[in-house]
Amino acid sequence: MRDVYIIGTGIHPWMGFSEQVFTDFAAVAVDGALKDANIEWQKIEAIMAGIFIYGGNAGHLSGQYLESIFGETGIPVVNVYNACATGSASIRMAYNSIAAGETETALAFGADVSPKGFLTAKSDNAVQDRDVIRWKMGGLPNPIYWALECRKRMEKYGTTEEDLALVKVLMSEYGSKNPHARFKKQYSMEEVLKSVYVCDPLRLYEICPVSTGAAAVIVTADEELISKADNPVKINATTMGSAIYGDPTIRISALSCPSVPEAPMLSESYSASRQAYEKSGIGPEDIDVLELPDNSSWHYLVYLETCGFCGDGEADKMLRDGETKIGAKLAVNPSGGFSSHGEALSAQALWQVIECTNQLRGRCGDRQVEGAKVAMAQTYGLMGNSGTTIMTV
Amino acid sequence: MENMANKVARIPNLVDWSTGEVRLMSAKCNSCGTYFFPREHYQHRPGCSREGVENVLLAGKGKLASYTIQYYPCPAPFKTEKKITPYGIGLVEFENEKIQVTGIIIDTDLKSLEIGMEMETTILEMYTNEEKQQVVTWAFKAVQ
Known part of the structure; x- marks a missing residue:
């Protein structure tokens, strides 16, 4: 296992319900992270995406939807859901992929547009749900x-x-x-x-209420990128x-x-x-x-x-x-x-x-x-x- | 209990009143000893063979382990024709079964709620369906 660093982060500020689509927010966060890390999109070798559970098929494939905005490059894109710990799963997968030597630089992101009002049941099957x-x-x-x-x-x-x-x-x-x-x-x-x-x-x-927001983190073991970064943070x-x-x-x-x-x-x-x-x-x-x-x-x-x-x-x-x-x-x-x-x-x-x-x-x-x-x-x-x-x- | 024939649970296999006493429908694993509610909410001890799960009814009475008073109406898909808000929610402990179960509190002065007080399982009539049946859920009330 090798050392893994955070070199760039981006946030779309938190807000209430919005008519905008979740990828708009995701793109703001990812743009911010790329700029902060001072790297180009093509340096991203894997995307670990948080699933936006209320976003239907698009939300469940949020990584693919995000990738197509910035340009598809054929890299592994994995979508994951662990309720409110979803982001923990995405950064852990990014970290493990890099620490194991499979990937040099990876993006973990999540974007959520809160439904109006309360979060309620997502199925109608009382036996399994x-x-x-x-x-x-x-x-x-x-x-x-x-x-x-x-x-x-x-x-x-x-x-x-x-x-x-x-x-x-x-x-x-x-x-x-x-x-x-x-x-x-x-x-x-x-x-x-x-x-x-x-x-x-x-x-x-x-x-706390439900909100809309997006966050993106770029992690790497690439020594050149780490040396160029502003105060890299070790995980x-x-x-x-x-x-x-x-x-x-x-x-x-x-x-x-x-x-x-x-x-x-x-x-x-x-x-x-x-x-x-x-x-x-x-x-x-x-x-x-x-x-x-x-x-x-x-x-x-x-x-x-x-x-x-x-x-x-x-x-x-x-x-x-x-x-x-x-x-x-x-x-x-x-x-x-x-x-x-x-x-x-x-x-x-x-x-x-x-x-x-x-x-x-x-x-x-x-x-x-x-x-x-x-x-x-x-x-x-x-x-x-x-x-x-x-x-x- | 009066006229229970004309009542139907909104979701089956959760509450039973066929014996005249209202009781929650649980399952017990005879291998690891754990009780489940709902029945399908399996929570076996790690390493358990998971053999010998049988349907059982929880005791009709238990003790209030915690409670809250909910001050705004529960959103859909919850449905009731009654004005129940503010309503109490209790976590009732069934000592022998080593399980605590949540439920709406009815027919009880909410100001009198106190951890440790004796509660019994009952029925809350929520609304009338197209067949003119009372659609019900389980609830708890203070033992008088």
Whole structure:
């Protein structure tokens, strides 16, 4: 295995619903990545594309649709879907292909145009697709799953409504400084606590909506390209995890979960992060910047514990004591997180990697984490999907 | 239960009321001991032979392991003619089966919800179909 570097990244800023097609957004992100890497399209030897699940045949073959825009060159184009961890899968495949010596330079990208309103069932077969049951019989939109876990947490560890609101206060402060963010308004504690409940105990400002966005990352082992790049970022590990038997988390689209835990909560993320720590030789104590999936304020807290940044039930204290702020030893979500962006399914994991890359390259302006050398991007996808990427300069 | 003959589940094989008591339709693996809900939601222990899966009914009563109150109407394909919003959703634990199941909470003061309280499985009538049958789903209510 050889060293693999990120040399170029591109983003189409996050936004709400759009009538534009997903390839328009993808092309903006890929153009940006090519320009940042200072290379021509023909240098790309493989495309690992995130599937845009609501895009029909085009969305399922997003890599081919993208390739035809820039010019078809006969290279391998693979399309992959792992729910909200889709981008983790695409960058991992790009990394593995290069590390194994099969490819010199590869592109990982994802682009998503969110459907109007809610994400709902994509089939009508209740036997094979339990998503159908949870919508037709369960009355269970996604945030309910998070609220059920959040309530358990409050009962077990004493997490307060102020803790949940504080996450949003912090995320909105950082999001207001991020030109890529969709939501740039800064909120006070009082404003968050006055926002309506969506599903008690989670309020409107404490859960993230669905968004439109695109992200592209160019990775390479080509020494010439690396030497020409502006602050290339090394990928120390990029892993994926699935759930472990006995995980007590009530997973999105499931109707049941085990009542006697035999595995950690969010075991797919526990697994992905531990694989990354082992492969990279880097642990939570070494990390300067962490981008975690704050789909809700509950996620912000639990992910600090799942990924080993503190013990179980200790994240609230970390937050209250300011230990997750920019300027503390660990900066959590200096991007403003999903709270300031919303989810763009196939793009968001790459967007997290790009925020980490920008921090390591010192490009983040008012939200820059000074002296950042080690960063980690952690994703969370429904039905047991997760990825971890650890990067250094 | 009154007039259950005129009721039909919107999706079959999830809830049973044929014995007079409303119970969830589960399956149990006699090799690894795991209960599944829905039945087809297989979650075997790794290494399990997967032999001897049998259909079983969960207990009629369990304990509330968690809950939330949903403040906006559930979007389609959820469908009900009733104004149920805001509605409670419970995660009810069936101790012997070592499983927790989600369900809409009805006939219960939502202010009285508390983790650990005893809940029983019941039926929520959602809408009337063209055959004039009540289309139902499972639900939970506090044990009186």
